[in-house]
Amino acid sequence: MADAKREIERKYEADESGLPDLTGVAGVADVLDRGVVQLDATYYDTADERLAAHAVTLRRRTGGSDAGWHLKLPVAPGVRDEIRAPLSDRVPNTLAALTRSRTRDAALIPVVRLRSARDLRHLVDADGTLLAEVSVDTVTAERLTGHGGTARWTEIEVELAEGTAPGFLDKVDKRLRKAGVRPSASPSKLARALADTAPPDGTGRPERPRTPAEPVTAGDHVLAYVRAQRDAIIELDPAVRRDEYDSVHRMRVATRRMRSALRCYGKILDRTATDPVGDELKWLAAELGVDRDREVLTERVTAALGELPRTLVSGPVRARLRTWAKARRGGSRRRLAGVLDSRRYLTLLDTLDALVTEPPLLPAAAGKPKKVITKALRKEFAKVSALIEQAIDLPPSRERDVAVHEARKKSKRTRYAAEAATPALGDPAAGLAEAMKSLQTLLGDHQDSVMARQALRELSAVAHAAGENTFTYGVLYGHEEQRAAAVEAELPAAWREAASRAPG
Known part of the structure; x- marks a missing residue:
């Protein structure tokens, strides 16, 4: 050991x-x-x-x-x-x-x-x-x-x-x-x-990673962001293997940031070359998320349970929740270790190295950052806008839940694209990134509520089959419905605030 x-x-x-x-x-x-x-x-x-x-x-x-x-x-x-x-x-x-x-x-x-x-x-x-x-x-x-x-x-x-x-x-x-x-x-x-101990001609010295020159073109700025995410994935690998706190989440975020940049800036980096890379990054993020999603839900339901009066807690709810949270922990950790040792993962790392060393640049990459990058951000923001308006117009339903979830994913992508643009565009991009982060947090709370209700239904069914009292699961389910309704009521005003930061 x-x-x-x-x-x-x-x-x-x-x-x-x-x-x-x-x-x-x-x-x-x-x-x-x-x-x-x-x-x-x-x-x-x-x-x-x-x-x-x-x-x-x-x-x-x-x-x-x-x-x-x-x-x-x-x-x-x-x-x-x-x-x-x-x-x-x-x-x-x-x-x-x-x-x-x-x-x-x-x-x-x-x-x-x-x-x-x-x-x-x-x-x-x-x-x-x-x-x-x-x-x-x-x-x-x-x-x-x-x-x-x-x-x-x-x-x-x-x-x-x-x-x-x-x-x-x-x-x-x-x-x-x-x-x-x-x-x-x-x-x-x-x-x-x-x-x-190196020879006088320096041939024995290791080749140090080169410090990239200051970004000038639109392509330079996008590549700097992509390179930073590549570096983060490689540097976080040992921490993930050691199960260090928050390391899995941070590596997962790095994969998402890179995917967002590759998709948003498709006029700069050729998507015929980068889309397969994005698919592999999506695969890695999914593998990293096996434990993380359940951890988030466990923390949410546990906190809600702790806020209930004792009179509303019936049966071994806490013990049932702990068992559910740990059900796949050991196996998924071993699976993740296998993923990081797999040929698919190592090939992905080689591909990321090649991507930043010999990027598939399109003609627009040589353009001025303000013009090229702003245009890309406007396009991403328009997609978020359409999804938000669709969600607001729908009545409470499964269809609205899906629409809110899609809007959350798109707002996250736009946020990361704005982060990548901030060194080039300054305050306007930073403001958009901040607005998208706030919107993403709100919509994420809604999605967490949807997932928590699904988990509570599963827990309730297992508890019922074991002859346990399921009253508390219903109470928690009702609270989650109220939280989702509060988000839906807050969404129009939050969207107006975010829209005020839209790229001009």
């Missing part, structure tokens, strides 16, 4: 003078000498160093108190999530899976060996509580691929202890800088090793 921790650290260049005196750091009562530890780490990557290109490190390390396999995923500058697995001869499957969105089918091989003599200090407060670990690492690097270059350097590493406020690192930083210590130019030991 793998476990994880949040690593917050800073690295500095070191010289022959070693570690400056840190007893003057605010909050530090003592600096404890923990001796010298010998560490031996082999770093794994693909032959073309895809992990290093995205600041991801995977190593097998012996020595020290945490020998084993360590996978480090970037979170923010100086912050990484470190996932650990026990020592073994091969890359653990759990860690290999967390790199798959970046490595795809490429094999993980040893690329660099780092041997370090770590002179360790503990910074503690007056109660003896650990605030941070500070080490002076003398590192010898050996490249295991290509020409096999070597390098040697010394660095200072300051790692925040669990429970210490991040601001403490600023205090240590101030003391180190005052002593003349400079921050390291490399974000990690591996990054420095790869740079320092």
